[in-house]
Amino acid sequence: MSITIILFLVEFVRGAYLIAFLPTYSVDELGLPISIAGTAITAHYLTDTVFKIWIGYLLDRFSARTIVFAGLLLSAIGLFATQYAHLAWILILSSALFGIGASPIWIVCLSQVRQNERATRMGMLYTLWLIGLGAGPVAINFLIDYSYSLSLFVLIGLWLIAWLISFRLSDERISTGDTPSFGQQLKRLWDRLKKLKPLLPGMVLQTAAAGMLVPVMPTFTTKVLGFSHATYSYTMIAGGVFAVAGLIPMGKLSDRFNKKWFLVLGFGLLAFSLYALLFVSQLNQALFLAAVMGLSYSAVLPAWNALLSYHVPDDQQGVGWGIFSSVEGIGVMFGPVIGGWIADWLYESATIAISAVLLLGISIFYLLYPFQRLLPPKP
Numbered sequence: 001m002s003i004t005i006i007l008f009l010v011e012f013v014r015g016a017y018l019i020a021f022l023p024t025y026s027v028d029e030l031g032l033p034i035s036i037a038g039t040a041i042t043a044h045y046l047t048d049t050v051f052k053i054w055i056g057y058l059l060d061r062f063s064a065r066t067i068v069f070a071g072l073l074l075s076a077i078g079l080f081a082t083q084y085a086h087l088a089w090i091l092i093l094s095s096a097l098f099g100i101g102a103s104p105i106w107i108v109c110l111s112q113v114r115q116n117e118r119a120t121r122m123g124m125l126y127t128l129w130l131i132g133l134g135a136g137p138v139a140i141n142f143l144i145d146y147s148y149s150l151s152l153f154v155l156i157g158l159w160l161i162a163w164l165i166s167f168r169l170s171d172e173r174i175s176t177g178d179t180p181s182f183g184q185q186l187k188r189l190w191d192r193l194k195k196l197k198p199l200l201p202g203m204v205l206q207t208a209a210a211g212m213l214v215p216v217m218p219t220f221t222t223k224v225l226g227f228s229h230a231t232y233s234y235t236m237i238a239g240g241v242f243a244v245a246g247l248i249p250m251g252k253l254s255d256r257f258n259k260k261w262f263l264v265l266g267f268g269l270l271a272f273s274l275y276a277l278l279f280v281s282q283l284n285q286a287l288f289l290a291a292v293m294g295l296s297y298s299a300v301l302p303a304w305n306a307l308l309s310y311h312v313p314d315d316q317q318g319v320g321w322g323i324f325s326s327v328e329g330i331g332v333m334f335g336p337v338i339g340g341w342i343a344d345w346l347y348e349s350a351t352i353a354i355s356a357v358l359l360l361g362i363s364i365f366y367l368l369y370p371f372q373r374l375l376p377p378k379p
Helices: 002-029 034-061 064-084 088-102 104-111 115-146 148-168 182-195 197-213 217-224 229-256 259-279 283-309 314-345 348-368
Strands: none
Touching: 002 034, 002 064, 002 088, 002 104, 002 115, 002 148, 034 064, 034 088, 034 104, 034 314, 064 088, 064 104, 064 148, 115 148, 115 229, 197 283, 197 314, 197 348, 217 348, 229 259, 229 283, 259 283, 259 348, 314 348
């Protein structure tokens, strides 16, 4: 229970800081160029992704309480340093430090998923993630209109609450049995990854496809579709509500039925609804497609992460989830850069179309691939 509360608070603050606070604070308050804000956000996700491997190794050596406590403290220092970030390098460094400290939370959550309810548990975790990530920017925007200092103070306060709750975490390691050396774990997991080549397209391409949309969707909505920023918010809310509402039921259904079809249909519907956005002319059409994408997303997430969890050894929970999260993070790091470059070189619609093609390709691949090879042998 404690780790799920920490997860919600962490994602609430991260969403508020990275999506709403940092971009406006760096430009309006500090007078820095937008490129610096983008670099700071990239630094956050870069360190978060890279350090997941090392954090995973430490979680196999030390208790979750020790690692989460230390990580949240590092992040609090990064947040606190933001108010003194009058120079670009300080802002980038503080954002990077914030990313390092947040790394352990997801790995601890994922490692505690039990064998007989993997997809259901994944659905619950992602419900908390989506609620926190969505509510954070909305809530902090009201405070930003009043005061940047107050906004940052509230974020730091919420983070410190999560840090205090970490005292209640288990003082035992998350892995079972004797822990091999870091080199031995990497070798064993590398051998396992080589056997899991069919999972790699989904691990990288789905996050890359989503990341490509981040820099172009606001301008596509206002310039191409002609909607206002408020209308764009309505579509985001519609998609988020249906995604959150569907995660737990989809997780339970995925535990009962073949996960293959949740991936095939989920990725396929995401692709078609995303491509259909190119032909939207009315708000009700956009809201409908956003709702379809939200439900499709809720079908994919629990089944996909449950599938990954089958391939993490019990004695390598930390490093295992760290490596899988890092591989998926490659798409998060490079997707926005690629999407922005395509939009500058061609146009926003091209980025959306290519993202849809990538998602459709994932759906077709898992439709044709012998899915039983990805599942653990039956006892």
